[in-house]
Amino acid sequence: MQTRTFEDPSHLATLEQEWTALWSAARGSPAKHPSWQRAWWNAMGGARATEIGGARELSGIEVRLDDGALVGLALFVRRPVLWDPGPRVRLDLIGSGEAISDEVCSDYAGILASPGHEGAVAGAIAKTLLEWRSRWDDIVLPSVSEHDLASRALAEALIEGGCAVSMERTGVCPYVALxxxxxxxxxxxxxxxxxxxxxxxxxxxxxxxxxxxxxxxxxxxxxxxxxxxxxxxxxxxxxxxxxxxxxxxxxxxxxxxxxxxxxxxxxxxxxxxxxxxxxxxxxxxxxxxxxxxxxxxxxxxxxxxxxxxxxxxxxxxxxxxxxxxxREYDFLEGEAQYKQKLMTAQRSLLTIRAVRGDVRATALDAAAVGARAVLRAVLRLSSGAAGPVSRPREDVVPSSAR
Missing domain, CATH: 3.40.630.30 (Gcn5-related N-acetyltransferase (GNAT))
Known part of the structure; x- marks a missing residue:
């Protein structure tokens, strides 16, 4: 497999046709669709990044087979954040990371991978992210489906690369199987x-x-x-x-x-x-x-x-x-009373957080550690699981949950 990185938002337009075909093959969620992600960048990309300033920067990774076919895509937004013990640079999955007033709630977000290539795509993206170590301190993938094999495999690959990674259950999506x-x-x-x-x-x-x-x-x-x-x-x-x-x-x-x-x-x-x-x-x-x-x-x-x-x-x-x-009526994230009254089942949403192995960070609090232990059990029981979530290496201290 081959990877290509890009930072120019105009490159997204050149990917439109094969990106849409990849989304369709992967049976992606609306939040993974090219129109959703391009609309988000057009609306949010030019705004101030955080309280400490700095413009958002697009960081994209394409994964292609040797014949040039697009089989994977990950889009991140690089931005500075104010974080103990000082300013840090975070990679947020595109469509997330905004103030509450601007947050569009990209449920079932995550990286996009062609069916059958999830593990290889995740490995290639992780390799590129690790080569970018000097450009980021934290990576956050929020609102990932518990059934998202590619995003969970990315967490595993980052652990193998020496990062401290947590996977927390941060929400549920009630739904009706019609x-x-x-x-x-x-x-x-x-x-x-x-x-x-x-x-x-x-x-x-x-x-x-x-x-x-x-x-x-x-x-x-x-x-x-x-x-x-x-x-x-x-x-x-x-x-x-x-x-x-x-x-x-x-x-x-x-x-x-x-x-x-x-x-x-x-x-x-x-x-x-x-x-x-x-x-x-x-x-x-x-x-x-x-x-x-x-x-x-x-x-x-x-x-x-x-x-x-x-x-x-x-x-x-x-x-x-x-x-x-x-075939399905999905209420998306939330446990409001009316959703509980009408649902027939629900699925979990995960937040994946990774910290560079060479970054001085504070320890995860006890609640986050407990949540990660629960998630390991959940993921092991899920069908088609990418494998249990490994503990970070003993010499790597994971960051605090945000």
Whole structure:
């Protein structure tokens, strides 16, 4: 295998066709799609990096077979961070590492590798990263799926190269493995949750005077209207804590919507629940490979207490997803009550952190050590595992969990 590194963001455009083909072959998540990562760079790449300043720098690694075929890709953002015992340089996986107001939540992020080449690609990327030792102190890969063989293999390869590496379970993604009918879905819920769902639907229908009705943005003008509703209802629900206050966050999603509205391996599903002649809830999701990934929402806050428009909107979307033949409804990261009420299963998200072996660092606290031990057990039990997570070498001290 051969590797090539690049730092010029304009190079991403030249990779577009084979990058998209690699993403498709790997059945990548929306957050690994070229459109997601390029939109993120366009929105975030020119901003100040941290409190101590310094511009973001793109650091890309291509992995190719001897015949030139692209089989792996890793995109990092190099930036200075303020960290005990002083300023450090961190490589963040592209799509992550921002302040809360700008964070786009790239769930199921990670490196991209062609099926069957995960271990070799990870090894090649690790070798390049280790050759770059003088250019970074820490590497952070957040929100990695527990089933991401390539990213987990990268952790193993960095350990072999002398880095201190931790793998922590930092979140869960509840989801519904969609059955053949909505009634069958209801039968998968325990009796308490099934009663809660049916009561919520009855209360809503009694108040609205009709069954739940979702309107989907199919045309360009519908999409603009959908985003207006989303920003309005999201703002009503969350106020000053709402995500759409950030110009960069909005710029990211507006560019993404232009790319994905008509489909590019992924398409946007922006739908709102209508009752009494007005939108009362809105769902913003992405659909690819038979999976609907719910991303963001908003709901009216001036309805009677027993009316649950957000939950009812999800139920209507689940029913429609079943009717359209999708295979999964993924709520993405979070343990909100409504997700727990509607899910039928969940998967873990991991954060992988690596520290250069020659960097003076502080020890991981006891909680992080315990979390890593739990993850070793989880990974050993996972199907298709890349192998247990090794302990760092005794002469390498891992960094503190951030």
């Amino acid at each position: 059955p053949s009918s909505f009634d069958e879905y209801l039968s998968l819920l325990d009796s308490d949750r099934r009663y809660y769902v049916r009561r919520s639907l009855r209360d809503f229908e009694s108040w609205a005077g009709e069954p739940p009705r979702l309107v989907r943005a199919d045309r360009d003008e519908d999409l603009r209207e959908g985003f207006r509703i989303l920003e309005q209802l999201h703002g009503e629900r969350w106020g000053d804590r709402g995500l759409f206050r950030s110009d960069r966050f909005r710029a990211f999603h507006h560019e993404l919507s232009r790319q994905w509205h008509r489909g590019d391996g992924v398409h946007i599903d922006l739908s709102w629940l209508v009752a009494r002649e007005r939108p009362v809830a809105v769902l913003y999701s992405f659909v690819s490979d038979g999976i609907l990934s719910f991303y963001q929402a908003g709901r009216a806050v001036d309805l009677p207490n027993k009316i649950r428009p957000g939950l009812v909107a999800h139920l209507a979307a689940i029913r429609r997803a079943i009717e359209e033949g999708l």
